[in-house]
Amino acid sequence: MNATFLTTCIAVAALLFVDxxxxxxxxxxxxxxxxxxxxxxxxxxxxxxxxxxWTGACVDGKASGAGMLRRRDGDRIGPAFxxxxxxxxxxxxxxxxxxxxxxxxxxxxxxxxxxxxEPQVRIDAFRIAADxxxxxxxxxxxxxxxxxxxxxxxxxxxLDLQIE
Numbered sequence: 470m471n472a473t474f475l476t477t478c479i480a481v482a483a484l485l486f487v488d489x490x491x492x493x494x495x496x497x498x499x500x501x502x503x504x505x506x507x508x509x510x511x512x513x514x515x516x517x518x519x520x521x522x523w524t525g526a527c528v529d530g531k532a533s534g535a536g537m538l539r540r541r542d543g544d545r546i547g548p549a550f551x552x553x554x555x556x557x558x559x560x561x562x563x564x565x566x567x568x569x570x571x572x573x574x575x576x577x578x579x580x581x582x583x584x585x586x587e588p589q590v591r592i593d594a595f596r597i598a599a600d601x602x603x604x605x606x607x608x609x610x611x612x613x614x615x616x617x618x619x620x621x622x623x624x625x626x627x628l629d630l631q632i633e
Contacts (some may be wrong), residue, residue, distance in 0.1 A: 470530030475604045477487070479508075481503070481632055488514050498511045498558070498578055499511065499512045499514070499578070500512075500517060500557070501521050503521070503522050503523045503527075503532075504520060504522065505522070506523065506527055507530070508523045508527035508530065508531065508532050508555050508557075509531050510523055510528055510531065510532040510538060510554060510557045510559075511557055511558045511559060511560070511575075511578075512538065513538075513550055513559055513571075513575065513578070513579045513580045514563055514579045514587045515548065515564045515566065515571050515579050515580065516538060516547070516548050516550060516564060517540060517547070518525050518541065519540055519541075519542060519547070520541050520542065521538055521539065521540050521541070521542060522538070522539050523536060523537070523538055523554075524536050524539065524586075524605050524608060525537065525554065525601070525604065525605075526549060529556075531554075531556050532554040533551055533554055533555060533556065533557075533558050534553065534554060534555060535552070535597065535601040536551075536552075536601055536604060536605065537549055537550065537551050537598055537602065537605045537621075538550040538559075541579050548564055548565060548566045548567060548582060549564070549565045550563070550564045551563050551565065551597075551598035551599075551601040551605075551624070551628065552580070552594065552597050552598050552601055552603050553587050553601070554596050558575060558597045559575040560574065560575055561573070561574050561575070561581060561590075561593060561597055562580060562594055562597050562601065563580070563594055563595055563597075563598035563628060564579075564580045564581065565580075565624070565628075565633075570631065572586070572591050572594040572595060572598070572631075573586050573590055574590060574594075575587050575593065580594075581594075588614075592632055595628050595629070595631045595632045596632065598628045599625045599626075599628040599629045599632075600625075602621050602624045602625035602628055603621070603622065603625045605621040606618045606619075606620075606621035606622040606624075607617075609621060615626070
């Protein structure tokens with residue numbers, strides 16, 4: 470066996486291992502889509518099931534990058550996830566429950582389920598969440614919706630304070 474062939478085999482085996490781990494727990498995921506944009510995403514269970522909206526990029530029909538998932542019941546807002554999405558699946562961020570936060574990586578079917586959350590992961594989760602809230606604020610500012618822009622900038626500032 471030559472070194473190139475062996476290196477290729479190891480790389481392929483590593484990719485297969487990563488894919489298997491990414492799929493683990495996916496049977497519990499609740500896929501949904503934004504009612505307006507039809508962008509698809511997995512809802513963290515702490516947001517609960519119901520009308521959920523995505524504010525952020527939609528690549529190949531799935532939520533991607535930094536943004537916000539927000540539950541709504543009519544004109545009442547519910548909990549929100551601020552963070553990073555990849556192929557419609559949350560990666561890292563914060564769920565704002567209104568009376569507290571769940572911060573961390575997406576694992577199983579929720580954010581922040583890790584009981585032994587490393588301090589750096591928590592810090593990274595709040596930084597990404599603050600960035601996502603600022604992006605949402607910028608979107609509303611570009612739409613000339615100053616009230617919503619100010620609201621999400623205030624949320625970003627509050628998320629920043631959780632890091633200190």
